[in-house]
Structures are given as C-alpha cells and as structure tokens.
Amino acid sequence: MIAHDIPPMDLAGARLYKEKLDRAAQEALVVALRDVVSVAPFFHPETRWGKKMSVRMTSAGRLGWVSDRRGYRYEPHHPTGAEWPAIPDAVLDVWRDVAGTERLPDCCLINYYGDGARMGLHQDRDEGDFSFPVVSISLGDDALFRVGGIERQGPTQSAWLGSGDVLVLDGPSRLAYHGIDRLRFGSSDLLRDHGRINLTLRVVDVPPARETGA
Ligand code: MD3
Ligand code: FE
Numbered sequence: 001m002i003a004h005d006i007p008p009m010d011l012a013g014a015r016l017y018k019e020k021l022d023r024a025a026q027e028a029l030v031v032a033l034r035d036v037v038s039v040a041p042f043f044h045p046e047t048r049w050g051k052k053m054s055v056r057m058t059s060a061g062r063l064g065w066v067s068d069r070r071g072y073r074y075e076p077h078h079p080t081g082a083e084w085p086a087i088p089d090a091v092l093d094v095w096r097d098v099a100g101t102e103r104l105p106d107c108c109l110i111n112y113y114g115d116g117a118r119m120g121l122h123q124d125r126d127e128g129d130f131s132f133p134v135v136s137i138s139l140g141d142d143a144l145f146r147v148g149g150i151e152r153q154g155p156t157q158s159a160w161l162g163s164g165d166v167l168v169l170d171g172p173s174r175l176a177y178h179g180i181d182r183l184r185f186g187s188s189d190l191l192r193d194h195g196r197i198n199l200t201l202r203v204v205d206v207p208p209a210r211e212t213g214a
Contacts, residue, residue, distance in 0.1 A: 012147045012157050013173035017098065021164035025090075026139055026190055032088035033110065033197065036060045039085045040078045042112055048072070054117040060087045060108040063204050072126060074107065074204050087201075091137070095201050098168050099133050105201040113143065113183050113196040121152065121179040124202070132203035133170035139163050140196040142184040148177040161198075163188045 008015035021029070042056040045067035059065055063074040064084040078084055087108045095105055111119070124134060138161040148156035150172065158181070161167065169176065186194045 008168070011159055011167070012149070012176060013171060014147060014176070015098075015168040015170075016159065016161075017166040017168070019162070019164045020098075020166040021094070021137070023164075023190075026164050028090050029088070029137070029139060029199075030190065030197075032090050033199075036085045036088065036110065040064070040082065041080075042110075043079055053119075054113075055119055056112040056114070056117075058110050060085050060091075060110065062106045064107060065109045074126065091199060091201070094137055094166060095135050098166060099135055099201075100170075101132060101203075103132060103203055105135070106204040107200075107202050109200040109202070111198040111200070113141070113180065113198070115183070115185040115195070117180075117195075118182055119180040121146065121148070121156075121177045123150075123175055123177055124200075125175060127202055127204050129203065130174050133168050134174060135201040136161075136167040136169070137199040137201075138165045138167075138196065139199070140188045140191040141194055142187045143196050143198075144181040144183075146179050146181055147173070150175045150177070152177055160184075163190050 008017045037058060040058045042058050044056050045053045046069060047053060048069055048071050050069055061084055063076055066073060066075045091108055092104060140163055143161045144158055145161045146156045146158045148154045183196055
C-alpha cells in the first residue's frame with residue numbers, strides 16, 4: 001500500500017514523503033529485489049583512484065551505474081557481462097506515483113549500506129537531461145542524509161531517512177550536493193542482516209529528437 005494522505009516535507013527544495021511505503025509494501029520490494037540481486041549480484045565498486053567504496057551496488061533497468069578505475073559511467077551490462085534485470089513493477093509503481101512524468105526511469109541503482117558505510121557529498125550529473133526528477137526509496141536502517149545547494153561549499157541540511165521514506169529531487173534540488181553521513185546500524189528489522197538499501201531511479205538518456213518534416 002502506498003499512503004496518499006500525508007503531504008511531503010520540503011528538504012532544501014526536495015520533497016520528502018515520510019513513511020510513504022508501509023511495512024507490507026517494503027517487504028514486497030525486498031522480495032522483488034532478491035530476484036534482481038540473484039541475477040545481478042552486489043559488487044564493491046572502486047573509485048577511479050582504486051579505493052573501494054564502502055557502499056555495495058548493483059542496478060536494474062536498461063542501464064546500470066558502474067564505477068572503476070576507468071571512471072564513473074552508465075553501462076548496459078553488469079561487470080559479469082550479463083544484461084541488467086528489468087526494474088521490478090513494484091518499484092516502477094512508486095515512480096509513477098510521485099515522479100509526475102510519463103517517462104519511465106532507465107536505471108534503478110541499488111545501493112547497500114552495511115555497518116559503517118557512507119557516501120560522501122556529491123552531485124548526480126551524469127545523466128542526459130536534468131529536467132527529469134530523481135526518486136530515492138529507503139529500505140532498512142535509518143540513515144543520516146545531508147543535502148545542500150548546487151555549490152559544494154554552501155550550507156547543508158540534514159535529515160534522517162527511514163525505511164519506506166521516498167525522496168523526490170526535481171527542479172533546483174536535482175543538482176544539489178548530497179550524501180549519506182552515517183547509519184543507525186540495526187535500527188530496522190526489515191533486512192535479515194540489517195543495513196540499508198537505497199533505490200535511486202533516474203532517467204539517464206533522452207530519446208534523440210526526431211527530424212521534423214521538410
Ligand atoms: C539529491 N545515493 O546513489 S539517495 C547516489 O542514500 C546517492 O544511497 C544516496 O546519492 C543513498 O547517487 C542518496 C537520495 C538522493 C538521490 C539522488 C539525488 C538525493 C539526491 C540527486 C540530487 C540531489
Ligand atoms: Fe547521488
């Protein structure tokens with residue numbers, strides 16, 4: 001079930017829907033994600049300087065997010081060479097509910113945070129068109145999220161993201177600096193071994209403009 005009655009909170013221009021997904025909806029997502037991860041297992045990405053990131057990742061959709069010594073980019077294949085699995089319908093339902101566009105996402109990045117994992121302040125700017133929103137779904141342990149403006153040095157706001165929370169980044173917030181400072185490891189019993197899963201849904205490519213007559 002997706003709750004419709006609670007209006008979102010404003011978080012530096014982003015819309016935060018607290019507890020958007022109830023426990024049954026969260027469990028249904030976890031079940032669907034188990035199938036994704038059995039085809040496209042989590043891997044431990046490296047930065048372009050060869051340092052392992054603390055977050056483990058995989059993706060679903062036409063394109064997946066990959067990071068290694070060659071840099072950060074979207075790829076049509078998992079590091080094993082297999083195609084990424086399709087984005088589960090239950091995940092697309094959340095997008096349809098909050099994204100406000102007919103366009104469906106190309107990529108569902110799946111981030112897993114174990115004890116001590118974090119993600120430094122960064123912008124998401126490797127997509128073709130920033131006019132589409134980014135939608136983030138949190139599952140499992142609480143995480144301290146930080147979001148600022150479009151300049152790295154600017155002031156930031158922090159908020160705890162809990163299981164079932166949905167965040168929509170559009171308008172100016174689409175290019176805001178953001179990161180995850182820390183987890184309250186073990187705060188949720190949704191995932192068997194605790195930790196946190198974040199789903200980030202993005203439109204990556206825009207279909208090429210069609211020739212107009214002549
Ligand atoms: C704000 N992930 O994968 S999700 C990422 O919780 C990423 O795993 C974090 O940042 C996580 O790139 C944060 C919330 C989020 C996602 C995309 C954003 C916040 C954003 C794009 C623009 C501004
Ligand atoms: Fe990001």
